[in-house]
Amino acid sequence: MTGAPPPQLLTKPLQIFFSFLFIVAVEFSCASSQHFLTSERATLLTLKQRWGNPPSLRNWNASSSPCDWPGVFCNANGSVIVLVLQSKGLTGHIPPFICDHLQNLKSLDLTNNFLTGEFPRVLYNCSKLVEIDIAYNGFVGRLPDDIDRLSSGLKTFDIGGNNFTGNIPPAIGNLSKLMYLHMYRNLLNGSMPREIGNLSNLLLLNLAYNRFAAAEMPSEFGRLSNLTYLLLHNSNLVGKMPESLANMSNLHYLDCSSNNLEGEIPSGLFLLKNLKILFLYSNNLSGKFPAMMESLNLTQIDVSENKLNGPIPEGFGKLQKLEVLNLFLNQLSGNIPIGISQIPTLKIFSVFSNNLRGELPPELGLHSKLEAFDVAGNKLTGKLPENLCSGGMLFAMVAFSNNLTGEIPRSLQRCQMLRSIQLYNNSFTGEIPPGIWTLFNLSSLRLTGNFLSGELPSRVAMNLSRLEISDNKFSGRIPEGISSWTKLNVFKARNNMFTGELPATFTHLSQLSVLHLDGNALSGELPSEMKSWNSLTTLHLARNKLSGPIPPAIGYLKRLLDLDLSENQLSGHIPTQLSLLRLNTLNLSSNKLTGRIPFAFDNLAFENSFLNNPDLCAGASSPISNLHNCNTKSSHSHKTISMILALSIFIIIVTVLCTCTLFMFRQHLKKKYVQDPMTWNLTSFHILDFTESNILSSLTENNLIGSGGSGKVYQIEIGRRGNYVAAKMIWNPQKVDDTLEKEFLSEIHILGSIRHSNIIKLLCCISSEDSKLLVYEYMENRSLDKWLHGKKRKSQHPTILDWPRRLQIAIGAAQGLCYMHHDCSPAIIHRDIKSSNILLDSDFKARIADFGLAKILTGQSNTMSAIAGSFGYIPPEYAYSTKVNERADVYSFGVVLLELVTGKEAHEGDGDMNLAEWACRNYSEGKSMVEALDPEIKQDDNHMEEIRLVFKLGLICTSTLPSSRPQMKEVLGILQMRNLFLSRNKVLNESIDIFDGKSVKSC
Structure with a gap:
C-alpha cells in the first residue's frame, strides 16, 4: 500500500498531527491572501494618485478588493x-515602486494614455512579466542597451506609437521567448540589428513607420x-531583398512597402505556401515576376x-484565393x-499605367464579385x-486612355x-445605356474623347457630381x-x-x-437670372x-474666375458689372459687341480679350x-466740357479716398494675416501623419461627401492606398454662428478628452478667426441609417446587414454610450443618438459621432434651454421638463434598436405615430x-428568439416614464449576455423580465 493511510487506520496522535498541519496551511493561505489584498491595494491606489x-479609475478605493476593480485581474490567491x-x-x-508589491504581475497594458519619460527601466524588477504594452503614449529617448x-x-x-529615438539595442535578441515585437511609429533612426534573427519564437515583427539609417534588410531575418x-512599411530600407526570406515557411503577411528596395523580387517568396498578403508597393524593384507561383493561399498582392x-x-491564375491584385504604375x-x-x-x-496590350479577358467579373477594375x-x-x-459589387470602373472600341x-x-465610370479617351460608339444615367450611387461619369451619341436625359443619379462628355x-x-x-x-460637354x-x-x-x-x-x-450659380468658377x-446682350447677372457670380464667351453673336455693351469679378481669364472675342470696354479691363492683362469686335473701343x-x-x-x-471736368475732379477725389481706404484696409489685412503666419491654428489630440496644409488644400467640392445644419463634411485622402480622414467645416465669412460655435466647442471639449473604441476619434481641430474645422x-x-433605410441595402446586397451584424452594431454603440454614462466623470450625455450618428468602419464596427449637442452632467441641476435631438428620437419628457439626464440617451438608443429590428425609420408609424409609439401599440x-x-x-429562424428579445429591449428603453428605462450598463449587459451565451436564451429572457412589469406592459 502506498500514499497516506486510510483515516480509520490512523492513531489518535497522528490524527491530531495532520489536523494541526491542515489548520496551519489554511491560516497561512488566508494570511497570504490578506497580505496580497492589503499591500497590492495600497500600491494600486498610490499608482492611481x-x-x-x-475619473476612469474612480472605482479604485480603499474599501473594496482590487480584484473587483475595472482593469485589474487576480489569480486564485487574490x-x-x-x-x-x-x-x-x-x-x-x-x-519605481510599481513592481515592489505587484510581484506576481504577468501582464501590463497601458496603451493609449499620456504617460511620459524615458523607457521605464523600473519594469526590470517585474520578474514575472509576460506582456508589456505601453504603445501610444509619450515616451522619449533611446532604448537602453541592457533591455x-x-x-x-x-x-x-x-512600444509602438511613442517617440523613442536611436538604435534598437542588439540585446533585444537575448529575449529568447519573445513572440510579438512591436516598435512601429517611433522616431528610431539608428540601426535595425541582425540579432533580431535570434528570436526563434517570434511570430510577429512590426518595425514600420520609423526612419532607420538607410540599410539593407538583415539577411538574418x-x-x-x-x-x-x-511589417517593415516605410522604414528606409534600401538595396535588395534578401533571398533568405524564402526560409520563412510560416510567413503569412509581408509588408515592405514605401521603401527604396531595388532589384528583383526574390523568387522564393512566391513559393511560400502559407503566404497570404504581399505588399511591396512604392519601391524601386525591377525585373520580371518569377515564373513559379506556389503561394496558393495568397489573398492580396x-x-x-x-x-x-x-x-x-x-x-x-493559379492563385484561387486572390482578392486584391495591384500591379499599377510599373512597366x-x-x-x-x-x-x-x-x-x-x-x-x-488594378493594372493602370503599364504597357499592356491586347484584349481584356472576356470573362473578367463573371466568376467573382469584382469591386474595383482599373486598366487605365x-x-x-x-x-x-x-x-x-x-x-x-463593382463600384469603380476605370479604363480611360486605351484603344477600346464597341458600345x-x-x-x-x-x-x-x-x-x-471613367472611360474617356477611347473609341467607344453608340449611346449610353439609359439605366446608367440613374444608377443610385453614381457620382462621376467621365466619357470625354469617344464617339458616343444620343441626348441628355431629364433625370440622372441623385449623387452625380461630375459629368464629362466632351x-x-x-x-x-x-x-x-x-x-x-x-x-x-462639374459639367464638361464641349x-x-x-x-x-x-x-x-x-x-x-x-x-x-x-x-x-x-x-x-x-x-x-443667355439666361438673365443667375443668382443660384453662386459656386460657379468657370463658364465656357x-x-x-x-x-443678344451679355447679362449683367454674370457680374454677380462672385466666385467666377474664368469666363469665355468668344465666337458667338453677342451684341450690345459689355456690362460694367463684369468689373466686379476678379477674373483670371476673359475672352469676349469674335462677337458683335459695341461701345467702350469697362475701365477695369482697359489694361494689357486683357489685351486679347476683345479681338474681332470692330465696334468696341x-x-x-x-x-x-x-x-x-x-x-x-x-x-x-463749354458747358459740356465744364461738366466733364467737374465730373472728372469728383471722380478723382472719390478715387483718392477709396484708394486710401483700400490701402488702410489692405494694411490691416496684411498685419492680421500676412505678418502673422499662424492664421490657422491646429490643435492635435492624437499623433498625426498630416499637416493643416494637407487638409486645407483638399477642401474642394470634389471631396464633399455631406452637408447639414452644422456644416459641410469632406473626405480627404492623406496618403495613398485609400487612407482618408473626414473633415467637418463650420464656416461663415462674417462670423461663426453662436449656435455652431457652441457645438464646435462642445465637440472639441468632449471628443478631445475621451477615448473609446466605439466613439469617433477626433484627430485634431483647425481654426481661424472665421473658420472652424x-x-x-x-x-x-x-x-x-444609410444601410438600414437607403435603397443601397435593399436593392444590392440585402444580406450585408444580417442579424449577427446588426447585433454587433448595437453592442458597439451601447459600449460607447455606457462609457459616456458610467465611466466618464462627470458623465456625458449625447442628446442626439440616432442611426445617422452611428458610423461604421470597414468591419461595420460602430462609432458614436456628432457631439455638437452633447452635455456634461454636473452636480448642479442640469437643464436645457431648448429641445435637443431629432424627430422620432426625442423622449416624451422633453414636452414637459427641461431636466437633462442619461435616460434621454437610453430612449434614443431604444429607437435605434427598434430600427435595427423592424427596418423602419424613427418617424415611421401609423398615422401620426412615430416608430416607438407604433411598436408599443403593436x-x-x-x-x-x-x-x-x-x-x-x-x-x-436561427436567431428569431434573439431578435424577439432585442425588440422587447427596444420597447423597454423607449418607455414613456424615464424612471422605467434601464441604465445603459444594464442594456449593454443584456446585449452582451446574448453575445456571450448564445444558448442561454432563458437567462436573457429573465434579464429582460426584470423591467417587464413597469416598462413593456405599460408602454
Missing part, C-alpha cells in the same frame, strides 16, 4: 496578475522560421509603383492572362467585358454600386429637367452637337462650379450661336492697341411580433 487620479488600463487618461511617469534585463519570460513587447507577420517589366505571369507588357478572370475571389484588379493608361484594344458587374456594356445598368457626338437640347441634377459640380437655348432652369444648380459647353450649336440669349460657352490712353480710340472729333460746348478618423461604411395589442420585423431578417 501618481497617474493623476483619472494576487494581481494583470493590469489592463487602456485609454484611461493616465498622466505622468511609471513610478534584455526585462523578464526572461517576456512574450509580448509593444530569414532565420525567423516561425514568423507569421513581418500589391507590387505597384515599382519598375517591374515583362509580362504578367500566367501563374497568377509591364504583353496581354492580361485569361486565368486571372477565372479567380473566384478576385475583388480588386495602357494600350488595350477590343471591347469592355460584358460581365464586369455580374457580381453586383458600353448594357449590363452596367444593373450595377447599382457603381460610383465612378469631344463626342451628343446632340439635342439641354433638358429643362436639368434643374433636378442638384449635386452636379465639342458636341447640342442645340437650342440654355434653359433658365440650368442656373438653378447651386453646386455647379465648372461649366464647359463651348463648341456646340447653342442659340438664343465659346463657339456657339448665342445672341477703348480710352485715348489705353495700352490695348487692337481697339480704336472712343474719342470723336465733334466739338463740345474638425478632423476625424474616416468611416468607410458611413452611417447606419405589442400591447398582442399583435404578432414577427409581422413587425424587417423582411430581411424575418426569415432568420
